[in-house]
Amino acid sequence: MSEYPRLTHTYNVDTTAECFYQYVYGENDIFYPHSHDFYEIFLTVEGTVTHLVNGIVQKLPEGSLVFIRPDDTHGYIYDEPESRKTTYINLAFSSKTARQLFIFLSPDFPSDELLSCDMPPTVNLSVVEKKRLLSQISELNIVNWQDKKALKVKMRAILADVFSRHFNFSRQATQNSLPVWLSSLLSKMERPENFAAGMDRMISLSGKSREHLARSVKKYCGITLAEYINELRLNHAASLLSRTDIPIIEICYSCGFGSMSYFYRIFKNKYSTSPHGFRNMQK
Numbered sequence: 061m062s063e064y065p066r067l068t069h070t071y072n073v074d075t076t077a078e079c080f081y082q083y084v085y086g087e088n089d090i091f092y093p094h095s096h097d098f099y100e101i102f103l104t105v106e107g108t109v110t111h112l113v114n115g116i117v118q119k120l121p122e123g124s125l126v127f128i129r130p131d132d133t134h135g136y137i138y139d140e141p142e143s144r145k146t147t148y149i150n151l152a153f154s155s156k157t158a159r160q161l162f163i164f165l166s167p168d169f170p171s172d173e174l175l176s177c178d179m180p181p182t183v184n185l186s187v188v189e190k191k192r193l194l195s196q197i198s199e200l201n202i203v204n205w206q207d208k209k210a211l212k213v214k215m216r217a218i219l220a221d222v223f224s225r226h227f228n229f230s231r232q233a234t235q236n237s238l239p240v241w242l243s244s245l246l247s248k249m250e251r252p253e254n255f256a257a258g259m260d261r262m263i264s265l266s267g268k269s270r271e272h273l274a275r276s277v278k279k280y281c282g283i284t285l286a287e288y289i290n291e292l293r294l295n296h297a298a299s300l301l302s303r304t305d306i307p308i309i310e311i312c313y314s315c316g317f318g319s320m321s322y323f324y325r326i327f328k329n330k331y332s333t334s335p336h337g338f339r340n341m342q343k
Contacts, residue, residue, distance in 0.1 A: 064133050067096035069154050076208035078154040079215040081200060086138060086146045093135035100128045100152040101222065103185075103193060107146035108247065110137040113180055119247045123185040123295075125193070125226055130155065132180050149197060153219060157212075161219055174227060183226050186291070187298045188331065193222065241266070242276055255292040256316035259285055293317060294330050301335055302342040308335045 073080045084091070086107070093112060102125075109120040113134035120126065128134060162171035174181050185193065196218050200211070245266050248254055254261050259270075262285065266273045274285050281288060293315040300311045309320060312335075317323040327335050 064093045064095060064135075067094055067098075069096070069098040069152075072096065073098050073152050073154050074208065074211075075154075077211040077215065078157045079152065079212065081149065081151040081197065081215075084148050084150055091136050093133055095131055095133045096152075097130050098152055098154050099130065099158045100150055101219075102126050102128070102148050102150045103190070103197075105147040105149060105190075105194065109146050109148055111135075112137055114178065116179065118182075119243055120182070121184065121247060121250050123187070123190045125183050125185055125222075127174060127181045127227060129175055129180065134180070149194075151197070151215070151219075153215065157216060157219070161216065161223065164220060165224060169224070169228060181227055185226070186330075187295045187302070189226075191302075196221065239276070239280075241268075242280060249289075249292060252296055252315070255289055255296070256314065258289060258316055262289065289316075290326060294327060297323070297327065297335065298331065298338065301339045308339075311335070 069075070083105075084102075104120050104122050104124040106122055108122065109124065111118040111120050111126070111134060113128075114132060117137070162169060165171070200214060200218075245262070248265050249262055254265065263270050263273055268276070277283065277285055277288055283291070297311050297315045300306055300315075301308070306314075312320050312323040315323075324334055327338070331338050333341065
């Protein structure tokens with residue numbers, strides 16, 4: 061028997077709507093290690109969440125989307141001042157909803173792999189992807205919570221989109237948890253001064269050879285070093301374009317890009333529009 065409490069859907073999930081969601085604000089809402097007989101996903105909205113799951117400590121930066129299965133044991137640690145200011149959204153849903161969700165997504169969807177890997181499947185959303193998911197979740201607020209059927213339909217629509225869009229990957233991407241040194245490095249690289257400095261800064265912070273670092277990032281993240289750094293830079297650029305009126309040329313060079321033409325090209329590849337067009341759409 062587990063030494064941690066086991067939460068049940070009877071008291072933690074609306075039995076008619078088969079779901080429940082809530083915003084969690086750092087140490088104002090304490091969740092000690094526990095398991096449960098239902099499923100949940102949670103999204104880090106602000107700050108870095110220190111997540112204790114299945115005996116391993118993870119640092120989950122803003123935009124982390126995690127799928128928690130029944131019998132995963134997890135909780136949250138508020139060990140640093142920054143972690144006390146985190147915000148995340150928790151969406152819980154029943155086993156019945158999960159079964160019907162995976163049936164709906166077809167036999168080709170890797171549900172068995174998602175459910176059997178050792179660690180909860182985790183993905184990092186871009187600024188735009190996170191904003192899109194937050195917008196979907198906010199639509200739950202306009203559903204009449206007395207209308208359980210409408211709430212069930214809306215939540216299932218969101219879950220179908222989330223899983224088909226973000227968790228449609230193979231066991232290779234889920235079976236290995238990040239080594240501690242790599243998890244720490246990735247957290248450091250999220251700082252603008254580090255990703256703007258580029259690959260040399262990443263190698264220096266890692267304490268590893270370029271070859272070893274490249275192999276590790278490819279193994280655990282599925283991308284090259286250049287792709288990883290560009291992803292960080294593009295996410296930050298998109299955030300600045302959305303939130304500020306800083307000239308695009310300044311954003312380009314402050315994020316670490318060496319030329320405007322290259323910045324425009326890879327930005328358009330990711331967001332299907334130019335930086336100028338992206339800014340106009342956000343306004």
